[in-house]
Amino acid sequence: MEWTIAVNKNWSALEEQFSWVRDMEQVQQDPLHHAEGNVAIHTQMVLQQLEGFPEYRNLDYQKQELLWASALLHDVEKRSTTIVAADGRISSPNHAKRGAQTAREILFRDVETPFELREEIVALVRYHGLPLWLMEKVDPMKSALEASLSVNMGQLKLLAEADAKGRYCADLDALLYALDMFELYSKEIGCWDATRSFLSENARFTYFNGNNSYVDYVPFDTFKxxxxxxxxxxxxxxxxxxxxxxxxxxxxxxxxxxxxxxxxxxxxxxxxxxxxxxxxxxxxxxxxxxxxxxxxxxxxxxxxxxxxxxxxxxxxxxxxxxxxxxxxxxxxxxxxxxxxxxxxxxxxxxxxxxxxxxxxxxxxxxxxx
The missing domain is CATH 3.40.50.300 (P-loop containing nucleotide triphosphate hydrolases)
Known part of the structure; x- marks a missing residue:
């Protein structure tokens, strides 16, 4: 039997089943980037966009369920991170990281989910904003390669595209351009279709844990x-x-x-x-x-x-x-x-x-x- 987060995906049924879905209606967003309204409205629009993508419909059932659950959960912790500034602007710093932890908790405790599938969903929630903002990172290559160790970059882009199109905003063209650049860059550095390989475990560890480390550097193994x-x-x-x-x-x-x-x-x-x-x-x-x-x-x-x-x-x-x-x-x-x-x-x-x-x-x- 294949896994699903909910058999009945009608929004009212989801609200009845999950308190965290009900919470979304109370969480407002900045009108500049989300003129559609609260997180509940946005999440429903994201799901609708995702379901309409040919790339999504061509996936097998389990991959569709994985992406659908990720879209449902992607903004789950805007409820705990949203702040309103003195000038009225609304932001939700670190909602993706905190949302990933909540997604893991939900899929472990409330909706029994196979470990590998759960951690894929958690990673998609964690990195759902990366395709839109990758080139603004201090080290875009390291950020992309790190994400590729736990998510399929094509599926990540699909989630990010649904997130971008599932809203009313004035900068949609810029967001879609950023997504195209994300795909091109991921292919260029070799992590689009598969995880980039390292010549040794120590090379991988040194790259991700060193300052200004070079991706192809292979350190000597001098372990004691x-x-x-x-x-x-x-x-x-x-x-x-x-x-x-x-x-x-x-x-x-x-x-x-x-x-x-x-x-x-x-x-x-x-x-x-x-x-x-x-x-x-x-x-x-x-x-x-x-x-x-x-x-x-x-x-x-x-x-x-x-x-x-x-x-x-x-x-x-x-x-x-x-x-x-x-x-x-x-x-x-x-x-x-x-x-x-x-x-x-x-x-x-x-x-x-x-x-x-x-x-x-x-x-x-x-x-x-």
Missing amino acids: STVTVLSGLPGMGKDYQILAMNTDLPVISLDDIRRKYRIDPTDKKRNGWVVQEAKEQAKKYLRCGQDFIWNATNITSQMRKQLIDLFVSYQAYVKLLYVEKPYKIWRAQNGDREYPLPEVVLDKMLHNLEVPQLTEAHEVHYITA
Whole structure:
């Protein structure tokens, strides 16, 4: 059975089913760019435009559903980011990034969605404005290549075109020109039909994590150790995954440190000390070139970057393992743990979850079975 976000796609049925669809009617937009009115009106116009594109109708059913859901969700977090300036102008800064996190939460908790399909939709929501503004980025090539690791650029352009045409604005011609330039540029740098290949994992990692890095630069592999970093919400089975690895590598576990010193996971002040203690243990292994496993939730890109930057500074090769189970299994597993977390804590962590991207480490693996 193929996936769909909703069997009945009538707008009134969507409003009845989803509170976040109902919210759209209350979110106003700047008349200069959206003279049609609120987000609900705009979203319906985007969906109508998308359904009318020959390129959309020629896609198979599942790809159509993927794009349709992305269009429905693309402005979901204008509700939380919209601000009205003193001069009356309306803007919604960072609505795409925040909307991507909300899309992931909805498609994990409320509408059970296969992992790969969900993350494609999340990425389309995250990057839906990129085709219109790519050439204004500080580094257009890096921005395009990064997006191409998680989205099909042709489908991204199709969503952006529906977004541009699904509104009343005076600069539509300029928007459509920007979309054409996006396609031409993506083809020129080799990421339109497929992800651009790198000659090594280290070349890819160095390009996306270095300043002024050259896309074809291939660094020497001078690694002294390998660090395996676990990532995943509490109760997803990270400890079990380590056991399944059947290795005798040392494991640095933040949970073990907390239990040893009887520190509550919600104690922010003392948990800062826990992280520092774990980093000191890691530095001892890094200095002598000892491989090890870092076991913690690491649910945001910022958390992971701080760690990976540390490990790489000691010339470590970093493998990132993301572990996930379906929502109902996850909640049940948390309840079966020796030290379960309160439901409200899990809800907050789910809301903040950022699934690791291929740019973050030398290797990134998703364990979702």
